[in-house]
Amino acid sequence: MTLDPIQHPLLADSQHGFFTRKGGASSGVFEGLNCGYGSSDQKDIVQINRARVANALGVDLAQLAGVHQIHSADAVPVDGPVTDAPKADAMVTATKGIALGILTADCQPVLFADHQAGVxxxxxxxxxxxxxxxxxxxxxxxxxxxxxxxxxxxVIGPTISQRNYEVGPEFRDQFVAADPSFSRFFLRGQKDRFQFDLPAFGLHQLGSLGLEKIAWTGHCTYADPGRFFSYRRSVHQKEADYGRLIAAIAL
Structure with a gap:
């Protein structure tokens, strides 16, 4: 089966893809293109999957950089192969031949490019x-x-949509405490629950940074099990583990 990367016109000048689970070598709950070494999937199979992604981007596997993601606000520069992944949640590079890969399973993968500057x-x-x-x-x-x-x-890639992202009042309180206007990203749900619009919040954050060309691909990870892994769906289905999607971009 061939890979099924989702691409976006805003990033057309860069080799990139929000890769789905299609075209991978993993099986079981990881069936497809699981690219997460942090999962309990076989490491050699994950490496095969990542090599397929690197090949699709036109780089060697060693040039597909990643970070040890910790849900932080830390971004790091990359100028060559990463042998010991730093703890961070974003990467940037201006080095030709390097690809940057981010793993998600409901969170937002966001790919950036300044094609004029080559960053x-x-x-x-x-x-x-x-x-x-x-x-x-x-x-x-x-x-x-x-x-x-x-x-x-x-561009924000496949992520969990508001319809499928139920949260409690304490979750909403953290956002409203940061900025009362953030209440607009929540819809009232059943009883004391709310539905949070993560991609709309991401687009707002990008726009507030002064970026004028921004987009979300419109895909919900939770709603399409045939195409995407989803942490929240795996919990609801009481599965032992879950696969990780990769979004990557190369110069």
Whole structure:
């Protein structure tokens, strides 16, 4: 089976893809393109999957950089192969031949590019990272490498949609405490529950940074088990583990 990367016109000048679970070598609950070494999947199978992604981007596996994601607001520069992944949730590079890969399973994968400056970025933006500023940190690191904010484009890939993201009042309280206007990203649900619009919040954060060309691909990870892994869906189905999707971009 061939890979099924989702691409976006804003990133057309870069090799990129929000890769689905199709085209991978994993089986069981990881069936498909599981790219997460942090899962309990066989490491050699995950490596095969990641090699297929690297090949699709036109780079060697060693050039597909990643970070040890911790739901932080930290972004780091990359200028060569990463042998010991730093703890962070975003990467930027201006080095030709390097691909940046972010893993998600409901959180937002965000790919960035300033095609004029030759600078790219990739961020893992779950609710905590997005609230704490990981997207702004990514843009700031890109600027340090020569990017100009007015030229940066950013695309949010498959993530959990508002319809499938139920949260409690204490979750909403954290956002409202940060900014009362953030209440608009929540719809009242059953009893004391709310539905949180993560991609709308991500787009708001990107827009507030001054980025003018931004988009969400419109895909919900929870709602399409045939195409996407989903942490929340795996919990609801009482599965032992879950696969990780990869979103990647290369210069």
């Amino acid at each position: 790219i970025g990739a961020a893992h933006a779950g609710w905590k990272g997005a609230l704490d500023g990981v997207l702004g940190a990514t843009v700031a690191e890109m600027e340090r490498l020569g990017a100009q904010r007015v030229n940066i484009v950013a």
